[in-house]
Amino acid sequence: MIPVPTSCRERLQPRDFEFIVAALAGQDKGGERFLTELFSEPGSLNAILDHDRLLRAVLELPSPLAISPELYFYTIVRRSLKDAGIDDVEIADYVAATLAENTGSSLCPGSSGKMPDADFTYHVDIIEKMNEASPTERFFLEVQCGNRFLVLTGLFPRFLERRAERRGAPGLNYYEGVARSAFLLAGRHPLAEEFAVRDIYRRLGDCFSETRRALNRMADEMLFLGA
Numbered sequence: 001m002i003p004v005p006t007s008c009r010e011r012l013q014p015r016d017f018e019f020i021v022a023a024l025a026g027q028d029k030g031g032e033r034f035l036t037e038l039f040s041e042p043g044s045l046n047a048i049l050d051h052d053r054l055l056r057a058v059l060e061l062p063s064p065l066a067i068s069p070e071l072y073f074y075t076i077v078r079r080s081l082k083d084a085g086i087d088d089v090e091i092a093d094y095v096a097a098t099l100a101e102n103t104g105s106s107l108c109p110g111s112s113g114k115m116p117d118a119d120f121t122y123h124v125d126i127i128e129k130m131n132e133a134s135p136t137e138r139f140f141l142e143v144q145c146g147n148r149f150l151v152l153t154g155l156f157p158r159f160l161e162r163r164a165e166r167r168g169a170p171g172l173n174y175y176e177g178v179a180r181s182a183f184l185l186a187g188r189h190p191l192a193e194e195f196a197v198r199d200i201y202r203r204l205g206d207c208f209s210e211t212r213r214a215l216n217r218m219a220d221e222m223l224f225l226g227a
Contacts (some may be wrong), residue, residue, distance in 0.1 A: 007093045007094075007097060008070035008071070008073065008074040008093055008096045008097045008100060009042075009045065009046075009049070009070075009074065009093055011068070011070045011097075012068065012070060012071055013068045013070075013071075015066070015067060015068065016067050016068050016070070016071040017036075017039055019057070019066060019067050019071070020035065020048060020049075020054060020071075021035050021036065022057075023053060023054050023057035023058075024048070024051060024053055024054060035048065046089055049074060049075060049078065050078065050079075050082075054075060055075050055076070055079055058071070058072060058075045058076065059076070059222065068100075069099075069100040069103070070096070070097070070100045072100075073096040073097075073099045073100045074092065074093065074096040076218055076222050077092050077095050077096040077099065077215070077218065078092040078093075078096070080214045080215065080217060080218035080222075081095070081211065081214050083214070083217075084210055084211075084213065084214035084217075085210070086207055086210055086211060086214065088203060088207075090200050090203075091200065091203055091204055091207070091211065094197075094200050094204065095150065095154075095204070095211060095215070098147045098150055098151065099151060099154075099155070101147070102147060102148065102151045103151065103155075126141055126144055126145045126148065127145060127178065129141055130142065130145070135189075136191065138189075139186055139189040139191045139192070142182045142183075142185050142186035142189070143182070143186050143197075145178065145179070145182040146179050146180075146182035146183040146186060146201075149175045149176075149178050149179035149182070150179050150208075150211075150212075150215075152175060153172060153175050153176050153179060153212045153215075154211070154212050154215030154216065154218075154219070155215060155216075155219045155223065156219075157172050157212075157216050157219075160172045160175055176208065176209060176212055179208060179212075180205050180208040180209075181205075183201045183202075183204050183205040183208065184201065184202065184205035186201050187199075187200075187201030187202045187205065
């Protein structure tokens, strides 16, 4: 069974909260206590994670090991989507969780990045397996397909474009459509209710093109993958 990515906000680690306090409160002990009290309140935590000073601190990190991939990706994905007019915390959280799940710390500052070439055949195999899958298996394949091509179209659009130019393979727009359809189909499956993803898949499918373009800009401006 392929796991459905969970919320980045629910997977933040103690080192993440220590980093947030240091970034926002500095040496102010009163501010440190105040922030710590707010961490348990979802609405307050969302506001804290949206803070400009926290984003700057994350982008200035010399090493990805200081924080979890969940905090790293949530802060930059949330800001990138907001700048693109997608002010939806749950979409940002899901997209960030997908990037953290599929790339880990390999795309954080100080890494050489994780190129998609070696895994691409496996990605395409997922599409082919859907035709022979049982209804339950199909749901997890649709989720996996949507997530994998969210990463590819969002972070590695040039890889898909070069592949289309050199091999006559389908291009970026094709795989964007594959990912969008996968999320919309998965959202209509009965298991979507069990995993509490029915609504988020519908909304993500509806704004997938805008989300993909926002991730393209994020990759160019914050990750510098060169892929």
